Amino acid sequence: MNADLLAEVQAFRQRYPEVRYVDLIALDIPGHFYGKRYPVEMLEKVAAGSALKLPQNCVLLGVQGGLFKIGDYCFHDGDPDVLRRLVPGTLKPVSWETQPMGQMLITSDGTAAPIEFEPREVLASVLKRLRDKGIYPVVAFELEFYLFDKKLNDGLPQFPRDQLSDDSDDQPNMHIERLSRFSPVLDDMVETAREQGVDTTVVTAEIGPGQFEINFSHLDDGLKAADWAALFCRSTRGVALKHGYRASFMAKPYLQHPGSGMHVHVSLYDEARNNLLTANDQQALRHAVAGCLDLLPHCMPIFAPNQNSYRRLGGTVNAATRASWGYEDRDACIRIPESDAKNLRIEYRLPGADANPYLVLAAILVGLEHGLEQRREPIAPLNEDRNSGIDFPLDVLDAVRAMHQHPQVCAGLGAEFVDVYCANKRQDHQAFLQDISTREYRWFL
Structure with a gap:
């Protein structure tokens, strides 16, 4: 008991x-x-x-x-x-x-x-291995999402309407006014999340119509940080329906507007609370970045888990098509925010908001671990070379092939998990394709 x-x-x-x-x-x-x-x-x-x-x-x-x-x-x-x-x-x-x-x-x-392939267990195993090596991550998630009108229009989403909206999208993107116009539902989302024990912080009106971002506090418990992200998605959908809206963490709901990302801030400490990334004049940071970039192309099924996820990549606003890094650069997959030595960290910006937070964090940590062990210098940051980058898969099946049986990914996340996950994603994608779209009739009938 x-x-x-x-x-x-x-x-x-x-x-x-x-x-x-x-x-x-x-x-x-x-x-x-x-x-x-x-x-x-x-x-x-x-x-x-x-x-x-x-x-x-x-x-x-x-x-x-x-x-x-x-x-x-x-x-x-x-x-x-x-x-x-x-x-x-x-x-x-x-x-x-x-x-x-x-x-x-x-x-x-x-x-x-x-269960070896349960997402929370995968992350728990990675965290335990890091603890055994004297590595203690501190993590914070940021999630972007869209609000939509509760009713679909011929199956398509409509932007949310408040008391000032008419049939056109007149929402002030990125303006604080949009937070005011949607404050009843946003305030309820924040308060409900806090009832769930989720410590939310900053709320931002993003660029897309009805798009918002929520930040969570930094935690020295990686499992709890991922719990928060998962629980926030559940409560936010429920609160939105209560207010007459839909809330979605779909990666790219509108082709003409920015997609929604899951940004993850990670710093690494030893048992004495020294920031490991600052070692040797931040050489450890560069090694960690190199490891993340090395494994990124082989973890794409985690960062972009479905067909729609890939529509976000290379689209409008800060969504890369190559693995890259940079200091204070939001075009990079891995951004190094300006901070003091105590808070030096990476911001991993590639994953979509539709990704599984337990698996995203596990994959990021495996990349950091790989880099610290390999001790290689990364490619040039975007600050020095705007063309710097490493190609990664841009469709589901190529991504699954790149992940399946990759030795470092299998060793880091567990071979049984990788095998099961890749089979799940391959078959899910094949099931998704078993539908004839209206475009097929227009093009080929």
Whole structure:
């Protein structure tokens, strides 16, 4: 029995006596939550020591929830149940549903037999390996997203309308006024996130119509930082619907407007809280950058996980088509923000907002680890050469081929995970293509 967990559940029941059900949730490979809705009295039994099991293959779901044959999983393994555990500190109220609810994260990491391809377990394994080497990351996520009108127009998204909007898009992009015009829904998103324990900071109106960015505080707990990003996506979608909007973290919803990114700030410290990236006149920083650039082309299925993700790359505003780096340069995939020595860090800007935050952070950390061990100098920064860069795949299948069986990626993230993940992405993409678009009829009928 975990006395702290039991106390957490009992305190929640006392504070929210109207809550009858709690959603126990975890993120699958495509970045969607799956789980079960538990009566709150049963949750107390789980906290007291009763086994919590869910099917292992829930983690393997495709974007549309279907199962693919991947090795012996799904159709030849009997669909076994696997132990999960409650994540302490994540039992929170849900305010966007029609009735009082609660939710709590669950995971297989830390159990007797963790699922090797569960995203949270992949990140947990990377973090443990770094700790064993005396490396302690500090992490902060930034997420961009779009608001849309709740109703689609012939299946296409429409920009959100506030009290001043008419049939044209008159929103002041990048202006503080847009924050005011949409303050009821944005304020509710921030407050709801904080109810979930997510420490949000800066809110920015971005360039696209109805596009915003939210920043989170820096954390010395990488798992918790990724938890925050995942939970924010869930609560933000729910709050938007409550206010009559849709919120989406789709990477490129409009061809003519900027896509939405997931920016990740990472610094590395030793046990004495010395910034490892400052060593030898920042030579360690350059080594870390070189490692990230080396592995970036082989981690693209994580940073750009679906067909739409690649539309964002090379489009308008700060979305590169080659692996690059630079000081205070937002055109670079890896930006080095200006800071003092204590806070020296990288900002990894390539991933789309639709990526899985656990896997994104795991891949970034593996790149940093690889660079610190290889101790190679990176290519020239964009500040010195605007044409500097390393090619990376720009479509799903090329990306999967570049990732599958890559030795450093398999060693860093786990060979079983890489095999399962690449098979999932390949089959998801093939399923996506099994549709005849109106363009095909116009071109080929």
